[in-house]
Amino acid sequence: MGLRVAPVAPFDFEMSLRFVCQPPRTVAASSWEPGADVWTGREYRRVLWLGGRPLLLLLRNAGLVDKPALEWRVAGATLNDAEQKAVQEIAGHMVSADIDLAPFYARARLDPVLNDLRDQYYGLKVIRFPSLYECLVSTVLEQQINLLFAATLKRRLMETFGPVVEHDGRPWRGYPPPETLARLIPDQLRPLQISERKASYLIGIARAFAEGKIDEAGLRREPAEKAVETLTGLRGIGRWTAEYSLLRGLGHTDVLPADDVGLQRTAGLLYGLKAPATAMSIRRRWKRLSPWQGYAALYLWFTYWGNS
DSSP: OOOOEOSSSSSOHHHHHHHHHHHOOOOGGGOOOOOOOEOSSSSSEEEEEETTEEEEEEEEEEBBTOOOEEEEEEETTOOOOOHHHHHHHHHHHHHHTTTOOOOHHHTTTSEEEEEEEEETTTTTTOOOOHHHHHHHHHHHHHSSSSSHHHHHHHHHHHHHSSOEEEEEEEEEEEEOHHHHHHTTTTGGGGGOOOOHHHHHHHHHHHHHTTTOOOOOOHHHHHHHHHHHHHHTTTOOOOOHHHHIIIIIIIIOOOOOOOHHHHHHHHHHTTOOOSSOOOOHHHHHHHHGGGOOOHHHHHHHHHHHTTTO
């Protein structure tokens, strides 16, 4: 392939992909269909937008956990120098190439549960969405429904309004860009079984991005709490959605989606509680882990979702 991303070590690429490419343990594998993120057994494939056109990014492992390297290319497209640089930056963003886990692992020693998980999941990093916009769309669709139905809604949205890239004799689909969703009305999303309220939220989010009202680069630089405040100013974006999207969309490491039910259940189990942990107790327990509270959540989620 020739073009490479060199993430900061350690990084276990294939283990990290389990969180986005396989079903949670609560869903039968036979019922699960791949969405935007696909692992073929050799490559990670993801449709992304660049300069108004969709591209299929192909990423392959070319290194070791303690000496990571990824090779990348785009399917069936020729890139100029500027486009090549842009894809390189997007690929690095998606695999959290900039994240050095050493400070997190040092803090994890303060917590017996995380100390064990650090050893079990050595090199686990957040696989991010290509953009905050896509993460918000995905996360809003997950609100208050089960993960299997949410995955179905995401596929329907991509199949109806998203881009298609043909490769290896089959279509690869991505999320519709904000300009596409921004032109719709809620009734056009209702045939997909997206509720009228959610449809309104999605269109409002798309319009905010299409009109340049959300500054992703600025949100990356803002303190986590300020970034949460900015996002919760959008209709349909509560604290959990904002925190999760800042972690997986922008790469903020200190946002803690403590209201997540899966996180609360897993924390209750691993910390030997008689019931799921409360959001307040999780925040209190992990306050000393700052600025790595989001990564603490990732390692617990992985026991609930990805370690199967």
